[in-house]
Amino acid sequence: MFTNAVKLFSIAGFDIKLDPSWLIIAAIITWSLGQNYFPHTLPGESPGIYFIMAIVAMILFFASLLLHELAHSVIARRYGLKIGGITLFLFGGVAELESEPRLAMEEFWVAVAGPVMSVALAFGFWALSLIAQLADSPAAAVVVLSYLATINLILALFNLVPAFPLDGGRILRAWLWHRSGDIQRATGTATKAGVAFAYVLMGLGLLALFQGAVISAIWQIMIGGFLLVAARSAYQEQITRVTFSDRTVSDLMRREPITVGPDLRLSDLVDQVVLRHGLSFVPVVEDDILLGHIDRAILLKIDREHWSSTRVGDVFAGLDETPTLPPDTPVEDLMKSIAKTGQRKFLVVEGHSLLGLISLSDIVRHLELSDLVVARTRSSSLP
Structure with a gap:
C-alpha cells in the first residue's frame, strides 16, 4: 500500500513505518499550532516558545496516533490476524491488516480498540494538565497537555462516525454482519455510509471555501476524497476476498x-x-x-x-x-x-x-x- 514508506523501528513485533507524505502533515500541523492556535490560546509568549510548543505537541499527537493503531494491531494479533505494519502518512496512521477478521465479534473488538485507546489518552492528558496546573507548572506545558487531551477526544469521536472504513464504520459492519451473517452485504451497507459521509465532508469543505476558510476547506475536501477512495477500495477488496475464497x-x-x-x-x-x-x-x-x-x-x-x-x-x-x-x-x-x-x-x-x-x-x-x-x-x- 505504501511503497515508499521507510521503516523507523519496531514495537512489540510491529514494524513502524513513515511515508514521505507524513512530512507534509507534520509541517502543516507545526505551522498551524505555532502560528495560530498557541498564540491565540496563550498570548504574550515569544515565537521561539510557540515553535517549541508546536513541535512537542505535533510529536506527541503522532505518538497518540501510533498508540491508536497499536491498539488495533495488538487486538488483531490476539485473534490471529496478520499485521503488515503500522504506517504514519498524510492522513494520520493506519494498521495494515493483511487478513480480515473471521467473525463479527473479532471485527468489533479490533475496530473499537483504537477509539478506546484515544479516549484513554484524552483522559490521561487531561489529568496531566490538571496536575500541571496544581503543581504551578509553566503555562505552556498546561496548554500543550490540554490541546493533546482535546485532539485525542476529537480523534476518537471522528473515528466513531459510522462510515466505513473508519472505526465506527467497521463497528457498524460488525453489527450488521452479526445480525445478517452476510459479511458482503454488511460491507456494502457500511460502505454506502462511508461514501455518503465522504461526500458530506467534501460538501462542507466547498462551503468553507466559499466562506474564505481556504486551509480548512482544502483539508476537509482532501480527507473526504481520501475516505471516498478508501471506502470503495475496501469494498472491492472484500468482494474480491469473498469471490476467491478457497479458490486455486x-x-x-x-x-x-x-x-x-x-x-x-x-x-x-x-x-x-x-x-x-x-x-x-x-x-x-x-x-x-x-x-x-x-x-x-x-x-x-x-x-x-x-x-x-x-x-x-x-x-x-x-x-x-x-x-x-x-x-x-x-x-x-x-x-x-x-x-x-x-x-x-x-x-x-x-x-x-x-x-x-x-x-x-x-x-x-x-x-x-x-x-x-x-x-x-x-x-x-x-x-
Whole structure:
C-alpha cells in the first residue's frame, strides 16, 4: 500500500513505518499550532516558545496516533490476524491488516480498540494538565497537555462516525454482519455510509471555501476524497476476498493454452501466433515438456530483419526465468504475487508439464462475472 514508506523501528513485533507524505502533515500541523492556535490560546509568549510548543505537541499527537493503531494491531494479533505494519502518512496512521477478521465479534473488538485507546489518552492528558496546573507548572506545558487531551477526544469521536472504513464504520459492519451473517452485504451497507459521509465532508469543505476558510476547506475536501477512495477500495477488496475464497489457480486458469515449439521461426511466431491470436506471452513446449516462454519483450530485442532466420529455441526464456505456479496455489496468493512483482501472466505447472495459463485479465474477468451474478440474484429477489 505504501511503497515508499521507510521503516523507523519496531514495537512489540510491529514494524513502524513513515511515508514521505507524513512530512507534509507534520509541517502543516507545526505551522498551524505555532502560528495560530498557541498564540491565540496563550498570548504574550515569544515565537521561539510557540515553535517549541508546536513541535512537542505535533510529536506527541503522532505518538497518540501510533498508540491508536497499536491498539488495533495488538487486538488483531490476539485473534490471529496478520499485521503488515503500522504506517504514519498524510492522513494520520493506519494498521495494515493483511487478513480480515473471521467473525463479527473479532471485527468489533479490533475496530473499537483504537477509539478506546484515544479516549484513554484524552483522559490521561487531561489529568496531566490538571496536575500541571496544581503543581504551578509553566503555562505552556498546561496548554500543550490540554490541546493533546482535546485532539485525542476529537480523534476518537471522528473515528466513531459510522462510515466505513473508519472505526465506527467497521463497528457498524460488525453489527450488521452479526445480525445478517452476510459479511458482503454488511460491507456494502457500511460502505454506502462511508461514501455518503465522504461526500458530506467534501460538501462542507466547498462551503468553507466559499466562506474564505481556504486551509480548512482544502483539508476537509482532501480527507473526504481520501475516505471516498478508501471506502470503495475496501469494498472491492472484500468482494474480491469473498469471490476467491478457497479458490486455486487451477479453478481459473485457461487450460490447453496456445504453445509453440523451439524450432518455430520468429517471423512465423509473429504471423501465426502473436498477430493472429493477439498474444504477447507464449509457452515454449517440446514433446509435452515445458521449456520456458517467449514474450513481446524478447521479440523486441531482436531486429526484424533477423526474425526469419532466428528460431524460438535461440532466444526464449528458460524455466528459471519463467513465472510459474503450482495448480494448488490460492488465488489470493497469486494476487499478492502480481501486486509484488508486477508480473501479469503465470504458467500453471506440475513438474515439467504445462497445465494452463492464468493472467490478471482472467482474474478481473472472473470477478466481473461474479459481480454480475450477484447483481442479478439481488435484483431477482426484489419484490
